[in-house]
Amino acid sequence: MWLHRSCGGVGRKSLESQWELLPSKDRPMPDPKNNVTPTEALTGSLRDYREPHGPDLLGRVDRFFRWQDLRRQHHLWPYSRSTDHAPGTFCAARDDTGARFAGINFGSQDYLSLGSHPAIKEAAKAAIDEYGVHSAGAPAFLGSTKYSLALERMIADFLGMQHTVLYPTGWAAGFGVIRGLVRPSDHVVIDALAHSCLQEGAAAATRNVHSHRHLDVDSARRQLTRIRAHDTENAILVVTESLFSMDSDTPDIAALQDLCREFKATLVVDAAHDLGNLGDDGRGHLGLQQMLGRVDIVMGSFSKTFASNGGFVACNSPAVREYLKFYCSPQMFSNALAPAQAATVLKAFDIVTSSEGCALRAQLIANIRYLRTTLDQAGFEVLGEPSAIVPVLMHAEALARLVARRLPTLGLVANLVEYPAVAKGAARFRFQVMAKHSRKDIDEAVDRLRIAYHEAQITFRASQGVGATTTAGATASAGD
Numbered sequence: 001m002w003l004h005r006s007c008g009g010v011g012r013k014s015l016e017s018q019w020e021l022l023p024s025k026d027r028p029m030p031d032p033k034n035n036v037t038p039t040e041a042l043t044g045s046l047r048d049y050r051e052p053h054g055p056d057l058l059g060r061v062d063r064f065f066r067w068q069d070l071r072r073q074h075h076l077w078p079y080s081r082s083t084d085h086a087p088g089t090f091c092a093a094r095d096d097t098g099a100r101f102a103g104i105n106f107g108s109q110d111y112l113s114l115g116s117h118p119a120i121k122e123a124a125k126a127a128i129d130e131y132g133v134h135s136a137g138a139p140a141f142l143g144s145t146k147y148s149l150a151l152e153r154m155i156a157d158f159l160g161m162q163h164t165v166l167y168p169t170g171w172a173a174g175f176g177v178i179r180g181l182v183r184p185s186d187h188v189v190i191d192a193l194a195h196s197c198l199q200e201g202a203a204a205a206t207r208n209v210h211s212h213r214h215l216d217v218d219s220a221r222r223q224l225t226r227i228r229a230h231d232t233e234n235a236i237l238v239v240t241e242s243l244f245s246m247d248s249d250t251p252d253i254a255a256l257q258d259l260c261r262e263f264k265a266t267l268v269v270d271a272a273h274d275l276g277n278l279g280d281d282g283r284g285h286l287g288l289q290q291m292l293g294r295v296d297i298v299m300g301s302f303s304k305t306f307a308s309n310g311g312f313v314a315c316n317s318p319a320v321r322e323y324l325k326f327y328c329s330p331q332m333f334s335n336a337l338a339p340a341q342a343a344t345v346l347k348a349f350d351i352v353t354s355s356e357g358c359a360l361r362a363q364l365i366a367n368i369r370y371l372r373t374t375l376d377q378a379g380f381e382v383l384g385e386p387s388a389i390v391p392v393l394m395h396a397e398a399l400a401r402l403v404a405r406r407l408p409t410l411g412l413v414a415n416l417v418e419y420p421a422v423a424k425g426a427a428r429f430r431f432q433v434m435a436k437h438s439r440k441d442i443d444e445a446v447d448r449l450r451i452a453y454h455e456a457q458i459t460f461r462a463s464q465g466v467g468a469t470t471t472a473g474a475t476a477s478a479g480d
């Protein structure tokens, strides 16, 4: 029954009609065709304001706000949106001015559609009845519960590892595992496109951070060779992801682990995006590459597939487990997962490992393949390999922003990713697919993207001057 009530108990029809009934004054979303757009709102990036200078610590951030607000005024700031209900395949939301919009939702990360699963909601409610809403302490100080202890065991077994340490978020797990283990004289060799929690953990731990080319094992080898040529005394941590969240691609994990053995280094793999939802058994690329239990350290997040905040680090040594518990600040000095969160993730793992989980993964991968094919047929450039993340390349930031401005009024919710989160000129929409999306959702979403792209391209071309060339991405056919 819950399958048909993906919007937190509010059916799609009623949400849509609620939206349609809104008086037009409550719909400040403009008709973008009639909007004259200043160049400044189409250019620049968050990177321009990352290192403000001057003695006025608070005042110096004004420049960022002025640029952001210009974008906001022209409906070109598609961030900080809020939803009006539980994550589902349809979403009624507000932008950060409060303007309402609604549409088919490819912007939430709830890959197996577990966010409103009745059994999970029941498990969370039962945990609240039993424990209240608060863990009221760090894991070192009475913050653990029977749910978090059972979850630690469950994750270790799921991964074929010996031990697990839980964290309040996936970000804290990624940052924490690096900062907890690596010391200033050590080295980190990290994939150039690794997530911010890993990059920031590395930067906080040591100045010896060496990027290797994305997915490139030879490039990692060159870094390790160079380091070991002059330093055999200190440790090296090699950092990668099993599925990269902006490109939907994956490294050769076995080759990286072998490389680590050869150079007396340690490998950590962030499995945030594929664990639970990819592969017949849900073990993600670790399973698909026969690497279960064979990677030094695995970390992950619950926020993509397991319907909760939280993250983990799994390892094979009790000493590493205990060290992380007492030398890793986001573990030691941060409140533990709430009992309801731990109970939620535990129940999500129950489902992930059940035949229902298997069926949800089959639905998800069928949706992913269908979306990728449909986008491709519409002329769009889709990156990476099939996964719950489907990156659709727009190239130019200005064009991508114009497309993003049009999507809400067409009834499509999808997240824009632009520089510096991805390379300059490689702006993209990151569609996040759910098991419960229907073929109709996918068909309509691609159609709406096509319309938005076509219209945006006209404005973009005009802004570039007559005859200017535009993106190499979805060209003629996407606009036809």
Ligand SMILES: Cc1ncc(COP(=O)(O)O)c(C=O)c1O
Binding pocket: 169, 170, 171, 172, 174, 195, 197, 241, 245, 270, 272, 273, 301, 302, 303, 309, 310, 311
């Ligand atoms: C690869 C990767 N690692 C870690 C995280 C952080 O996870 P969380 O959202 O649970 O903090 C994310 C979140 O986007 C991610 O993409």
